[in-house]
Amino acid sequence: MALAIALVIAVITVISVYVFWAHVWWLPVDVSTHGASIDHQFMMTLIMTGIVFVLAQLGLAYFVWKYRDRGDRRPAKYSHGNNALEITWTTAAFIVFVGLNLLGYRSWASMRFTPAAADALRVEVWGEQFQFYFRYPGPDGQFGPTHVNLMNDATGNALGLDRDNDPASKDDIVTATLAIPVNREVELILHSKDVGHSFYVRELRVHQDLVPGMAIPIHFTASEDALNYNGGRYEIVCTQLCGLGHYKMRAFLQVMTQEDFDKWLKQQAEEQQ
Amino acid sequence: MKIPRALWVAGMAVTLLLAGCSKKQETAEETSAVPSEQPAGGTPVDPATAGEITGKVTFNGPKPKLAVLHMDQDPVCVQKHSSPVYAEDGEVNGNGTVPNAFVYVKEGADKYTFPAPTEAVTLDQNGCLYKPHVLGIMVGQTLHIISSDPTTHNIHPLPKNNPEWNQSQAPGAPPIDKKFARPEVMIPVKCNQHPWMRAYIGVVKNPLYAVTGEDGTFTIKGVPPGDYTVEAWTATWGTQDQKVAVSPKGTATADFTFKPGAGT
Amino acid sequence: MEAHAVATHAHAAPTGFIRKYIFSLDHKVIGKQYYFLALFSVVVGILLSVLMRWHLVWPDARIPLLDKLSPTGAPGGIMTPEYYLSLLTMHGTLMVFFVLTTAPQSGFGNFLLPIQIGAEDMAFPRLNMLSFWVTFAGLVVLLSSFFVGDGPPLSGWTAYTPLSAVGSVAGPGEGTGQTLWVISIALFCVGSLLGALNFITTTLDLRTRGLTLMRLPLTCWAWFITAVLALLSFAVLFAAGVLLLLDRVGGTSFFVPAGLVVSDQRIAHSGGSPLLWQHLFWFFGHPEVYIAILPGMGITSHVLSTFSRKPIFGYRAMVYAMMAIGFLGFMVWGHHMFVSGMSPYVGFAFSVFTMAIGVPSAIKTFNWLGTLWGGKLRLNTAMLFAIGFVSLFVSGGLSGLFLAQPPVDTNLHATYFVVGHFHLVMGVAAIFGMFAGTFFWFPKMFGRMMNETLGKIHFWITFVGVYCIFMPMHFLGLEGNIRRYSRFTDVNFLVPLIPLHKFMTIAAFVTAGAQFIFLFNLFWSMFKGEKATENPWEATSLEWTVPSPPPFDNFAGRHPVVYRGPYEFSVPGAPKDYVMQDAPEPVAAH
Incomplete structure (x- = not known):
């Protein structure tokens, strides 16, 4: 034994x-x-x-x-x-x-402990049951206000932008894939529309909860290597139990050269204007 | 050792009690599915004299730009479409006609009895969209929910007058059959797996309803002669009422024109 | 509460019976009641985990009978994602509250604490009875959520807000099910608070003559410190639970911020904070893991010393280590929240305390090894489980050092690494403590011996089995395998990990199946086991000075006097290799 x-x-x-x-x-x-x-x-x-x-x-x-x-006669050691x-x-x-x-x-x-550099690319991340949306501020660098009464997934306006009346919203670009340029610092500002979610990209070693009522910034830089694996495409997954669709709440992260990124962003903007 | 036995008995009692509760729950659900607001002892409709209401729904204003639905999160959805998918709410044809408007007899038909049809209304989930986008159903009629997608869907109606439920449907899972006990126009239905998916269900007391087709027209058949209030519902611009008179075997016309700015 | 009526009705004939066995004031009966309540809960909890493991690796499989249990949760036997999460929530809640908090503390503690300190009963017998029945009511309310509305809640045992606060719009089970959950937890808190008061008073006031604090068996120390933790932490959880209930049914907004849109529905609440819930919950939640494990540590120390035939190594160090764990346990809750949006500076402070709490845990491990060192080990089933406890505690404890550091936690947070960690260290280790305690004290509780052969077969399968289930979880965590996913088919990087999950699932089936050996052994031995003598293990503490099972007032009117510490084994010059605590004759060396 x-x-x-x-x-x-x-x-x-x-x-x-x-x-x-x-x-x-x-x-x-x-x-x-x-x-x-x-x-x-x-x-x-x-x-x-x-x-x-x-x-x-x-x-x-x-x-x-x-x-x-x-089974022998040896006694145990008497020690305190x-x-x-x-x-x-x-x-x-x-x-x-x-x-x-x-x-x-x-x-x-x-x-x-340090904030992102001033010239970092700023992107908003919005979580909801069970989907991520990403918002780029457009040429004006401003994120327009979101209106809860306009938030409606079925009309494609998940973030409740009023493009007709808010000038800052007009050029905002909302996507369901997060594209970022390589070798450039990115600052993400995390929001949640409904319940707690989390933003996790294991290859980027980035992990942060999305907390309703809070705007949480995180920053990172994708290294040159990022282009070399899987065509620069990585999975963003939710790690905070958010409800029945938690297991498939994910989006894709696409790392691109700055040139490709500019092209991609322009194409997205055209589709949305 | 009598203590555990006593506990077992208690445990069994609890289990039985709860089982009893659950059974009661089920039967309650079934009885509630029987139409509750059906007027008792009304007149049956005479098909020989029934007429119809027809018309079209149009939108008078700048054609709204429809947003692209982002399906990136689920490759199954992306693969089902070769071109971008646009939001369906607010869709207007080139000539101003509006598809997917729900038109129904709101008042005036209460004196007739309309037994709930035995055949079910089917709601399909196809390409990560609800087919149809807008549908009508009678109180007590079966809604038959199927999926044509190899991905897990979820059906989450958000009613005000009926009980809310929320149920996922895996590929290969049996169809879901549900009924609504109370009239309600409209019940939005959402897929929690694919938040862009939306259907609207109009639950009405009578079969006198229609949904405008691709060309924005509708026809409500089998309307007994009389005066009615007809309502047209759109997802984007709200509702409009209109009074119509149907003569025996006649066809009444009810055209609706929505303007921008109105809406819910 | 109708269940009581039924139960009592069924046994109404002998009027004495109800007072004796149902609404008993006897701490020994109440201890057994707690034990069987935990046993029932653990059987349900394991059953749920088997269903979950099954679904995880064969997500489209038709599980027999499941559609009978829940036609909407598993239409055609195929489990829906929401039902998986319901089972997950119920598994966690049952295990943490009704098993890990109940059996080691309220079960064994109730039965043994008064006897080990030479008292007739607990300080407040009526409170004791009340605390059990309130806990029982909590269990009934929790289980009833299986049968009402959309089933049990899906927000996990941590019930993070706003998911748990905004009602059924957030998901099935978030309506009635979640409300029942909160009520159940509030009831459980009340039961635990009453129990904690009783344990503290009993330990401080009812010790027999000569039984100084430093002569207490380590089990008593563990129960005492656990009771202090329970008193301080359950009070907070109770408050948090009431606030959550108010948010759900009273229209308040403690935990729900403004401007939420759930399923395209605007939520009317405004002004609350989701992080507040996390702070309150984990202020309870972290001491809770020590509430679960400290009694197991006490039992393990007791059993290891007894069957090593050696005094415990470093008795005082063991006591101080438990106190340190209890004290530091209240300053580490933020390590659950490194990526929650809490200030990173605060996170770092929590991390320092968390690493510091590893020190007393290490001291305990070293002292257990020190106790074995130079001993004369009797490897019976109780001892095997105590050894298993040490091994599992080391494995699970060390993986905690990864999660305690914010940068390392970045990639491991909310992955199976965490699941493996806490299952080993507070789940399985604590359960091994219970197994050790069961085999050790069964003779005292039921007057008969458990079957050693069956016990050892059960030990071997369980010990190897739990390593096969929970060790691979650490590897999965490295790969970023997220927890609380109902299937792994929808995220590309998870798909290659499914074969390892299959291995774990099979191990789980085998291990769960092996628990029937234990159940059989337990119930068979209760009626057919060999009759136990007063002191079958040749142990030293006071419970072994009374008959097995003890009479109603434990010491038959006698007031034992204690002359020495509880672990006087192999004293040189003593006639036997153990000296009872109440043995008055002087011994040669001390």
Whole structure:
């Protein structure tokens, strides 16, 4: 029994470590400029937890096997513990855990503590059950106001724009695919019409909830690599439980050269004017 | 060990109780499906004298520009269409006629009995659009919902006078049959999977209704002689009423002209 | 509440019976009532998870009988996405509230706490009875949502607003079902608050002579600290639940902002905040995971020490670690909200506290290993489950270190990585604690022994099974496999992951099936098991000084006196390898 449980724990440990080690399933490619620091922090964490995992599980397995009751007269060790040991591993655990966390500070700060550059491309993201819409401000750089009484998906005016009366809305471009230029900072402003949603592009290492009543900005830059995978086309998925269609609430992200992007935007604008 | 047994009994009792409740619920639903506002003991319509109401619905104003419906999220929908799909609400033909207007006898037919037809009205989901876009149905008549798309659809009517329901239909799932217990013009129907999808259901007390065709005309058949108020409903410009008199075996005309600015 | 009437009616004949077994004031009966309530809930919860796993990998399959259970939720037996989410919500709610919060704390705690501290009963027996029946009512209300309106709510056990607040326009089950859910949770909160008061008072006031706090079994410490957590956190959830109920039925707008358009319908509310709900919910929700796991930690410590025939390693460190977990547990709730729109600075602060809470968890793990070290391990079923607990807690706990860091969480948030993490660490580990407790205390509770052979077969299948189910979830999370999706066919990058999901589903079927072995063992042993002696495990705490099962007043009028700590095993010079807590004779070494 002791050997069996030791072996089973050891086998579980080895298989788990192998799957991580061999990248049988692994992080998707990273096509953002900030993703490397996230992946680095992930690797640091993986190595640290991997070591603790192996030591703890194999230690458990070894102890169970080694100290099984063999039916002999050896008594168990009468010990209430060891204060020096307690202090040592408490301190060690504290340094490792909190230290690891502080290492990740820079990665988080670079993503979240600084606003987007002034010349970043600004796009609004609107979520609703169960669809994403994207709004480009057009040549005037202004997003026109949205009117809840005009919001109507069936007429194609999901965002409730009044193009006839609001000058800022006139040139706004609303799409269901998010096209962005490569190598240029993009600032997304996230809105939700109804319930909570989330904007997640795993290859961009971008993940942010859409909260009704809030306009949440996030910014990122798609790296040169972004054009090389899958024709620059990635899936944007909702990760916040939003109702029955949650499982297929997704849109596509198309990364383009600046030239293609300008062309695409012009074509969209013509279709909508 | 009697405690668990006691608990089991309690558990069983709860289950039975709840099962009882659920059954009651179902029967309640069925009885409510029987038309409740059908006037009792009315006169049956004599087909020998029945006439008809015909006419067309037009829009007098600048032709609205229809927006393109973005179906990008579901490739199944995109594949079903080779050209851009435009919104159907607010559609106006070149000559000003309006398709998909719902025209029905609003007042004047209450003294007649109209048994709900046994055949169902079919609502198809095809190309991630509802076919038809606008439909009429009698109180108590079966609405038969089918899907021609290999994707999961959802049917979510948003009524004011009838109970709201919301049900998904996977490919291969059986058709959904529903009835409406109370008259209501119009009940918008939305697909929560594909938010652009919209149908309007006019639930009426009598079969004296029609939906304007592609050419903007309509004909309501089997109208017993008498004076009526006829209403035309459009998704974009609201409703208009008109009084018509139908003579025995006669044809009354009711043309409706909508103007911009009006509407709901 | 009609159910009571029926139940009592059925047993009306012997008038003494109702007071004895239904509306009993005896903590031992109430403990068993809680235990069986949790057992019933866990059976339903597992059944729901099996249906969910089935649908996830064969989404177009016709599941037999499902259309009988819910004609609209599964027309023709094919589960709709909304019904999947309803099952998901009910699975989470049943498991978190009516299993993980109920069995380890209210079940075992009620039965054992008074006996382990040498008391006749809990401090407030009537409150104790009330707390059980309020909890029972909560369960009835929750389950009734299966049978009314559009079925159970689909907003998950976290019931994020505004999805849970705006009514049926947001989806099926968001009408009556969601209202019943809120009422059920509010009832559960009341039951838990009453229970927590009782546990705290009992621990502080009713300890027998000589039983100082530092001589309490670690189980009692765990129940005590858990009760403090429950008192502070359920009060907040209760308030949040009432506010949500008011938003739903009273027209208030605590959690709903202005200008919402749901399904093209304008929502009349204005002025509320969705983030407020998240803060209130997780202020409860995170302590809640410690409420679920702390009693399991106590049971594991107790069982490991007993069957290692060794004193627990670092008793004081274990107590301080539990206190630290309890204290820090109230300062980490924001780690559920790194991508919620909360300030990133606040997020970072929460992250530091979250990493810090890993320290006491690590201390506990080290001390468990220290307890095994140099022991003389008796590997019976209870011990196997305690060892399994340690292994699962390590695996699940470590994956928490990824999620605790905002940058790493960016890609793992709301993926199966999270699902794997919390199922291992608070779900399965806590359930292993319950299994260990069941095998350990069954003799005391029912006066008979459970079958060891069946117990071990059950352990092996379950232990390997849960690793096969929940470890791969971490791999799926790396790939960005989002949770709470009812099928994986509609997002391109999820499709290649379906084969791994199939493996997990099969593992889930086998593991769920193996639980019948446990159920059979439990009920069979209750009637046919070998008669238990007073102290079959040669354990030291006070419950093993009374007959199995104990008499109505536990100590038959006797007031035990405690002379030492609870884990005096293998004391050099002692005649046996264990010394009872109430043994007055001096022993050679201490």
